[in-house]
Amino acid sequence: xxxxxxxxDNAIKKLGIEAEIFKGNGYFYFVGKSMDFAKQQGIYGVxxxxxxxxDRWVEECKxxxxx
Numbered sequence: 001x002x003x004x005x006x007x008x009d010n011a012i013k014k015l016g017i018e019a020e021i022f023k024g025n026g027y028f029y030f031v032g033k034s035m036d037f038a039k040q041q042g043i044y045g046v047x048x049x050x051x052x053x054x055d056r057w058v059e060e061c062k063x064x065x066x067x
Contacts, residue, residue, distance in 0.1 A: 003049040008057045015058070017065055023049075030061055039067040 001007055008021050012030075019032030028049075029042040043060050046052060052060070 001054050003052060003054045003057055005049065007054055008049070008061075011054060011058050012061050015062070017061060019061060019065075021057070021061070030064060034065050038064045040064060 005021055005023075012019055012021075017032075018034040019030040021028055021030055024042070026047060027042045027044040028046055030038075031041065035041050041064060043052075043064075049057075
């Protein structure tokens with residue numbers, strides 16, 4: 001499946017993670033209830049959704065929520 005904002009948001013929502021992904025300048029970040037207590041919300045050095053697979057985006061989000 002293609003890495004897109006909609007696909008990433010849907011995949012993390014299916015896991016019960018309340019967050020959405022947004023694009024910054026040279027990074028992406030997650031915003032939402034699940035991210036309120038995360039030490040970090042951003043993924044840096046990534047410029048396009050297609051730079052990471054959908055599975056990798058989901059793993060990155062899960063790691064940030066654990067922090």
